Amino acid sequence: MAYDDDTTLGGTGARTRAVHGGTRRSQWGEVSEAIFLTQGFVYDSAEAAEARFQECGPDEFIYARYGNPTVRMFEDRIAQLEGAEDAFATASGMAAVNGALTSILKAGDRVVSARALFGSCIYILESILGRYGVEVVFVDGTDLDAWREAVTPETTAVFLETISNPALEVVDLPAVSAIAREAGALTIVDNVFATPVYSRAVEQGADLVIYSTTKHIDGQGRALGGVILGSREMIRGQIEPYMKHTGGSMSPFTAWLMLKGLETLDLRVRAQAENARAMAQAISGDPRLARVIHPALPDHPQAETAQTLTGGECTLLAIDLAGGQEAAFRFLNALKVMVISNNLGDAKSIVTHPATTTHQRLSDEQKETLGITPGLIRISAGIEDTADLIADLRAALDAV
Numbered sequence: 001m002a003y004d005d006d007t008t009l010g011g012t013g014a015r016t017r018a019v020h021g022g023t024r025r026s027q028w029g030e031v032s033e034a035i036f037l038t039q040g041f042v043y044d045s046a047e048a049a050e051a052r053f054q055e056c057g058p059d060e061f062i063y064a065r066y067g068n069p070t071v072r073m074f075e076d077r078i079a080q081l082e083g084a085e086d087a088f089a090t091a092s093g094m095a096a097v098n099g100a101l102t103s104i105l106k107a108g109d110r111v112v113s114a115r116a117l118f119g120s121c122i123y124i125l126e127s128i129l130g131r132y133g134v135e136v137v138f139v140d141g142t143d144l145d146a147w148r149e150a151v152t153p154e155t156t157a158v159f160l161e162t163i164s165n166p167a168l169e170v171v172d173l174p175a176v177s178a179i180a181r182e183a184g185a186l187t188i189v190d191n192v193f194a195t196p197v198y199s200r201a202v203e204q205g206a207d208l209v210i211y212s213t214t215k216h217i218d219g220q221g222r223a224l225g226g227v228i229l230g231s232r233e234m235i236r237g238q239i240e241p242y243m244k245h246t247g248g249s250m251s252p253f254t255a256w257l258m259l260k261g262l263e264t265l266d267l268r269v270r271a272q273a274e275n276a277r278a279m280a281q282a283i284s285g286d287p288r289l290a291r292v293i294h295p296a297l298p299d300h301p302q303a304e305t306a307q308t309l310t311g312g313e314c315t316l317l318a319i320d321l322a323g324g325q326e327a328a329f330r331f332l333n334a335l336k337v338m339v340i341s342n343n344l345g346d347a348k349s350i351v352t353h354p355a356t357t358t359h360q361r362l363s364d365e366q367k368e369t370l371g372i373t374p375g376l377i378r379i380s381a382g383i384e385d386t387a388d389l390i391a392d393l394r395a396a397l398d399a400v
């Protein structure tokens with residue numbers, strides 16, 4: 001079967017690439033990307049099978065754990081959006097984080113990581129890597145002096161979330177990647193909160209960029225997925241062999257969902273970012289709130305860095321109710337439009353109480369250093385009408 005590779009289609013704008021990038025059409029000329037729900041591929045002859053195993057061309061496949069046409073379309077499309085040479089799609093965001101770290105690390109290596117991370121990332125760094133002899137040092141990601149001190153010449157990699165979950169700390173990626181490069185270390189970035197729409201992570205020095213595609217890229221709460229992006233040499237030389245032999249590859253059906261998600265990503269994420277900003281501005285200064293956190297608010301401690309990273313855009317905000325957990329629960333229970341859950345980046349606005357759910361496992365001390373107070377609520381803005389969201393927020397605050 002021959003496919004037309006439409007990757008070179010006319011336009012180079014982000015929305016054009018998000019709709020057309022990576023498309024491979026079969027002889028049927030289908031409009032919507034085909035789902036190749038096949039685990040394997042038939043060879044014309046024994047010689048052809050032998051040749052394929054000796055050298056697998058860029059549009060040739062052997063087994064779905066190694067690669068699949070639908071998955072490859074997704075990988076090419078997101079690589080074009082991110083401005084990366086190549087990508088490997090994974091079964092979940094955590095398969096991507098684990099794969100990116102484990103494929104390049106070995107016993108005796110040293111990793112320096114920002115400490116404000118997604119809960120499962122903390123588990124990998126804190127509880128797994130150490131068992132295999134990797135030293136992991138945590139620093140305050142917003143403190144450049146701390147990075148300079150910790151990133152010794154023995155450091156293999158630095159790891160960070162550009163905008164952290166849930167307290168929205170912003171790390172100065174260009175500065176940290178420069179520190180890493182000088183020490184000969186790789187920069188690995190979990191870039192979920194920046195999104196491919198606003199990210200400039202590759203040009204700002206990231207060697208590997210990771211997304212949980214479960215979040216904005218699916219954006220409709222349907223499936224788990226992840227992706228690792230980087231140079232062709234790293235993706236095909238180090239990441240692919242590790243992922244394809246350890247079983248963390250994305251399924252063709254998931255890749256199809258994610259391809260369709262990419263088509264509307266730009267529209268959804270811009271609408272979400274507008275809603276998040278409008279909500280933050282509408283309630284900033286309310287006396288019932290100890291803090292309103294959004295990178296575009298002038299009192300955000302890293303407001304300037306956020307400008308460099310994403311133009312100050314973020315689809316999430318966090319609020320800290322002055323009345324603590326009791327007030328936070330009353331607020332959550334009074335909401336009518338926004339739903340209580342723990343996903344983010346969805347078309348639906350989602351509210352989360354990190355201290356009792358996503359970050360429940362952390363010690364009180366860890367919660368305090370990460371700014372996860374009893375009154376903290378994370379709000380992932382959806383694409384609903386801005387006025388409805390602000391009215392929902394105001395009514396719930398009145399119910400507190």
Ligand SMILES: *Cc1c(COP(=O)(O)O)cnc(C)c1O
Pocket residue numbers: 092093094095097118120121161165190192193212213214215224225226
């Ligand atoms: C959700 C998330 C992950 C994990 O992704 P899954 O798809 O749930 O495995 C990792 N990092 C960040 C920042 C996330 O938000």
